[in-house]
Amino acid sequence: MPAESYRVTFQPDGRSVFVLAGTKLIEAAGQAGIILNTPCGGEGTCGKCRVELLDHEPPPSEACLRHVSAKEIERGVRLACQLEVDRDLVVTVPERARMFDQVVLTDGTEHTVGLEPMVRKAYVQLAEPTIEDVRSDVDRLKAALGPRGRNVKVALEHVRELGPMLRKDGFKLTVVLHDNRLVKFEPGDTSRAAWGVAFDVGTTTIVGVLVDLTTGLRAGVASRTNPQIHFGDDVVSRIKYIEDHEHGLAELQKRIVNCLNDIILELAGEANIDLDCIYEATAVGNSTMTHILLGVNPSPIAHAPYVNVFRGPIDVGAPALGLDLNAYTNVHVLPNIAGFVGSDTVGVILAARLMHNEDVCIAVDIGTNGEIAIGNRGRIIVCSTAAGPAFEGARIRHGMRATEGAIDKVVIRDDVEVSVIGGGRASGICGSGLLDVVAELLRAGVIDTSGRILTGGALPATVPDAVRKAVTTFNGQPAFVLVDGHASKTAEPILLTQRDVREVQLAKGAIWSGIRVLCSEFGVEPQDVSRILLAGGFGNFLRRSNAKRIGLLPDVPTPRIEFIGNAAAVGARMALRSRTSRLEAARISVKAEYVELGTRADFQMLFMESMMFPEA
């Protein structure tokens, strides 16, 4: 019997998620990829995570009363960290409540903190030449651009345009600059129309975010399944395809670019903007994805010693990639760190502000490869662990992606309660559900610390009858029934097999051993780390106490484990909005020390140990 779950819809994003009753609203937002700004760590003491509820006015919490005005409370404003979901909700999340979108009110106008895109537009009136002022056209243009104009580089193609353009329009025009490079003249005043797109090119999913570069605000989000999926689920099979086919690279590059073009069209269409006003795109991805996106053969990544061809960053005109954007549109691909630690990890470190803290934090992006970073202001160390695809539902008997019909939460007390995405019948189990069931069975004593599913007399007496009855066998190995055949969508029982538990052990062992190596390199105990930041799709769906229970994460107080959403995409967006962030990304890429786990003599032993589940 599915546990009670509710639909929470976030506006203006229009994104909905299903959560179990009692889930904090701030976690629900995290699941929807909307990361709220919580400097206090969700303790209710900072008052930053203010959202507005539609059609529902729950009694305000004490913290809410302290931080929110009576007038706002009347309007439905509440603190997301204090509110537990107990019904379907529609919630408006203002930009100011979102992480990395902090805005401050000055002089009655909203200014986004740190908005300093590489693209600047300026509508300028030039001094007309006189016999006393015989500066060249280019010089007077530079002067009109102010103190920074002096260093502006004007390429010959624009020099050719300038003379006639000035003399036609009374020496007035709009100038588009990319950093200190002039990229375009536009007649009239078009200075308010400037857009950019930030991409996260994942192995599985590609996300694009449209950003208004004059305000820094997000104007739209669109995503697609990476169409390269037809060439293999993982990066290695895609590299193999490239190696085995003469035009493989071009083929895969085209697929990815077509997908980006689709996303651009959707974003521009929905925001009703002209493609000519998109002046820059940024992108993050794992090394293989960005190599392919850029048309660079990724073959060396797949073979020992697994090196990248470039570390980056790379700047290139959109047409060189085949993007349906203008020649003046720059594409900036954030830098990599090492073979399997790509610009997506740089994006995570950037978004997590790892380099801004005195305290030591860990950021984990769990996927087929788990990228882990530890660090503070002084030092950053990263590694990549081959976690395998278990948490993405692959190689699991009834595993599936986190889509409709997937069991995404499991609670085992007197009985086995599951939550199914979409609320209908279960057809499989996704990563977060898998983590839940293993943790709950550990708690119930059905699985022991070595990972064995206990059967018959080996089961502790404390195991409730309903749970005890769910223990069965499959292919001669113990297994556990999550949903009976008569309750499942497939009419077959949905099982957790012994083999599934082993896959979970391999996956969690990889992450946990990676964390342990990084902590040891950094000289800190895992439990002493001040915050553990979970990025990426899976990270945002897992239950933190369960992640600790199976030993995926160290045993720190739960509030120290934070969801930071699709931090890689946030990093791409930060680099689009702010040159300082872009420079920081470059510094991260250079500064981050890469630990190659394979070269450590003690790693195999550590990995073996890390596969064990912790004692209760």
Place this chain on the structure above:
Amino acid sequence: MPAESYRVTFQPDGRSVFVLAGTKLIEAAGQAGIILNTPCGGEGTCGKCRVELLDHEPPPSEACLRHVSAKEIERGVRLACQLEVDRDLVVTVPERARMFDQVVLTDGTEHTVGLEPMVRKAYVQLAEPTIEDVRSDVDRLKAALGPRGRNVKVALEHVRELGPMLRKDGFKLTVVLHDNRLVKFEPGDTSRAAWGVAFDVGTTTIVGVLVDLTTGLRAGVASRTNPQIHFGDDVVSRIKYIEDHEHGLAELQKRIVNCLNDIILELAGEANIDLDCIYEATAVGNSTMTHILLGVNPSPIAHAPYVNVFRGPIDVGAPALGLDLNAYTNVHVLPNIAGFVGSDTVGVILAARLMHNEDVCIAVDIGTNGEIAIGNRGRIIVCSTAAGPAFEGARIRHGMRATEGAIDKVVIRDDVEVSVIGGGRASGICGSGLLDVVAELLRAGVIDTSGRILTGGALPATVPDAVRKAVTTFNGQPAFVLVDGHASKTAEPILLTQRDVREVQLAKGAIWSGIRVLCSEFGVEPQDVSRILLAGGFGNFLRRSNAKRIGLLPDVPTPRIEFIGNAAAVGARMALRSRTSRLEAARISVKAEYVELGTRADFQMLFMESMMFPEA
């Protein structure tokens, strides 16, 4: 009767000139456009201007004995500043004797001083990746390039090439760098093949110099008449053509580029080098020429207030101009200063090292427009004066260019002696001859300080009979017979008319008033200037004492007036050979103060005065 003149041929340039007996060899070299290195000002005290005579061993001068070893003297080495031409000569001028080509001997190898071209080639062996060294291909390439490698920019097209190239060739390759930009990979070791071409794009003549960028040495020189000459002699008529014809700019641009392509082919053919190994070209020219070369409409230059579209410098890939060079070949056009003071003047200031001296020097490039620069380490002021084409032989009754048949020297004592280029019969008079005859007639008292040609009783009694007889009339105005009809090639007398004298007055008045304005702006008296440097074709042929006599130049001791040859082209070559020179050119362009003579209330008065000839 032509005065005795001799042919002097300079090797390895293969250039010949005719000079009057008694001309210093160093001046003859100057006429041939070969400027010798004379830090001592031709006093015989520095011993730098050592040349080698073939088939002739004149007795060595005292200075020669002091500076040249006995062994060298035996080989025919002499100081060019001490030797007067008294027969036909063939002279070899070593690179080390040439200005701006100073070489020093270190460790037994010749290194050219200040050789630091923007183009560098390096043959590198990269460390191969290992599991302990997982740097990206690009990072290991940068490391192999040494300390400066870190800042090298690698564009995506080269990133794409790099991976396969390294793995095919054992991680060895030749890298071509332009400044800190990687422009090309070449398999194997090609580091010794790097060439560049420096162009001087004159209104009348285009010169190209091929330079070996690994040694800095000149490998060839070629020149052509500017094919735009069909569209008008001067820049204004060419601009008019562009304004009157829809495709005029493209047409004129194509002409100039075709000419450059011809020169490149000739240079490459003679030096037997591959066009692929030409990595850079530099160019100077007046503003109109460089605007047209770059495809920038020069129309604003022709209309008050006469501004340039760009001041520059401009860097652009060769294909964007239509040059038959590779895409990686950069074309660097040196910067302009103002409307009629182009990059050719920047080249002159650079070559004359005006910014290197504490002493105040003047550089004058006499052409249809006379560009004048005054300055020292602290300050540079420039102007352009409309000298008119008199010194190029235009608007003069029997004027012609300095080619075979032109009277290029005139001496008047008891009789009228003329030297004719080529040694045959005279068919006209060129600029230097014109200057001579006016000066000589002033000395003889045939012309008075107001410029009038005196006749009959007005002639002083001291005028020799033969000279007195040469005074005649033409169209009712006084005139002077240089060569009788029976001695000329045209069978008509070659005359200096009163109108010709007026043209000379206009031309010299323009230059002289420009010099006076600049000296006044600078706060120095013209006669106190420490050196006057004469650049360009005409400057190298005139007789300095005569230039002073007519008041073209201030009355300073003659050794202070120096010929610096085609200094504009030397400037282009310096910018090709040395990034320091290129930066200096940019500084000159920014720092030079432009004086617009037209805006000065006192200029008309000054110009009127300047047209008068000085008292004896």
